[in-house]
Amino acid sequence: MVGGGIGGLTAAWYAARRGLPTAVLESEGMLGGQVATVNTLDDWPATGEVSGVGLAIAMSEKLENNAVEVSHEAAVEIKRSQDLLLVKTEKRTLRTRRVIAAAGARLRPLDVPGADALRGKGVSQCAHCDGYFFKGQDVVVVGGGDSALQEALVLAPLCRSVTIVVRTRLCAKQVYVERAAGAANVKFIWDSEIDAVLGNGTVSGVRLRNSKTGERTDVSCAGVFPFIGVLPNTEFLPTAIRRDDSGRVITDERMRTAEPSIFAIGALRSGFSGELTAATGEAAIAAAAVTADLAR
Ligand SMILES: Cc1cc2nc3c(=O)[nH]c(=O)nc-3n(C[C@H](O)[C@H](O)[C@H](O)COP(=O)(O)OP(=O)(O)OC[C@H]3O[C@@H](n4cnc5c(N)ncnc54)[C@H](O)[C@@H]3O)c2cc1C
Structure with missing residues (x-):
């Protein structure tokens, strides 16, 4: 297994239960992937509130009980x-x-002047980790998908105001749209993109550009949280493996890639729907396919 996010952990668990000697390589010091950055997972059909970190820890313990070897090191290349x-x-x-x-995938960074220099000085991609630093202040969230609205809703109770900058229209689930619309201190700016992050040492605002009129406006804020999509982590995979236009790996319905013996699941896979339930489902399919493949 390359990757110890929710997909990799699930696939390892199913593979070990099927009697396959299984190892997980995880580049970070902690297992869980994106889920481990979320305080409360609300977008899945579990009873009550479930902490992302808690889920990752519980799954890691299950692996230990199933004799899966976990190593904290990154895969850099696969050869035959x-x-x-x-x-x-x-x-x-x-x-x-x-x-x-x-x-899996990493969050796409905001690629505009000022964003890189002010990363960690007001530019953040984790409301759960950094939201408290902006208590009582104005922040801007960039993006119109589930993650942007989820993170805006984490920031809303802490911050004085949360402005969500949306390029065209929202593509988030209705439940988040309604919650954001109902939060008194959350407002939207439509048809706009970030042109620059402003600030000298720390963030003092953003410069917006209206995509219809071209007009530029400065909005003051202490924090900027970009959630503008993800980039799949596929650099270690052979180039012979087919990718789609966004760089995600193309598989068949059994999670097989174009390269024999290499399977792909979760956030790096073309067609992945984005939910952790999808990552776990794909993991179960891949573990079954690997077992069948080895039995041939
Ligand atoms: C803010 C936020 C909130 C979310 N909330 C929800 C929610 O409420 N409900 C829901 O269903 N989904 C939610 N999601 C989406 C969910 O987290 C993802 O669908 C899920 O994490 C995908 O799992 P994955 O295992 O495919 O990838 P990832 O979680 O990205 O895990 C991939 C792992 O692989 C590791 N890795 C990367 N490269 C290498 C390498 N070369 N070698 C070894 N290891 C490597 C990474 O460090 C990472 O641990 C949320 C996502 C975000 C960002």
Whole structure:
């Protein structure tokens, strides 16, 4: 398994239960992936509130009980050597018969003047981690999808105001749209993009450009939270594996890529719907497909 997010952990668990010797490579110090950055997972059909970190810890413990080997190192390359795959990390090369690529995706950074220089000085991509630093202040959230609205709703009880800058229209689930519309200190600015993040040492505002009129306006704020899509983590995979226009890996319905013995699931897969339930479903399909493949 390359990736210890919710997809990789689930696939490892199913593979181990099917009797396959299983290892997980995770580049970060902690397991859980994107889920581990979320305080409360509300967008899934569980009873009561579930903490993302709590879910990741519970799943990691299940792996320990199923003798799955977990290593905190990044896969940097996969090569073929006869009927084996060689998975290279910075420290060593692992030999394996099958790989499930579950390295997920990272948040797309805001690529405008000022954004990189002010990262960590007002520009953040984690409301759960950094929201408290903006208590009582004005913040701007960029984006119109589920993550943007979810994070805006985390910030709303803490901040004086939350302005959501939307390029065209919202593509978030109705439940988040209604909650954001009902929050007294959340407002929307439509048809606009961020032209620059302003500030000297710390964020003092953003410059917006109206995509219809071209007009530029400055909005003062102490924090900027961009949620403008994700980039799939596929750099370690062979270039022969087919990707779609957004760089996500194309698979068949059994999660097989174009490269024999390499499977792909979750946020790096073309057609992934975005929910953690989809990542776990794809993980179950891939574990079954790997087992069947090895039994041939
Ligand atoms: C703010 C936010 C809130 C969300 N809330 C919800 C929600 O309420 N409900 C819901 O259903 N979904 C939610 N999601 C979406 C959900 O988190 C994702 O669908 C899910 O995490 C995808 O799981 P994954 O395992 O495919 O990828 P990821 O979670 O991205 O995990 C991939 C893992 O692979 C690791 N990795 C990357 N590259 C390498 C490498 N080269 N070698 C080894 N390891 C590597 C990463 O460090 C990471 O741990 C939310 C997402 C965000 C960002």
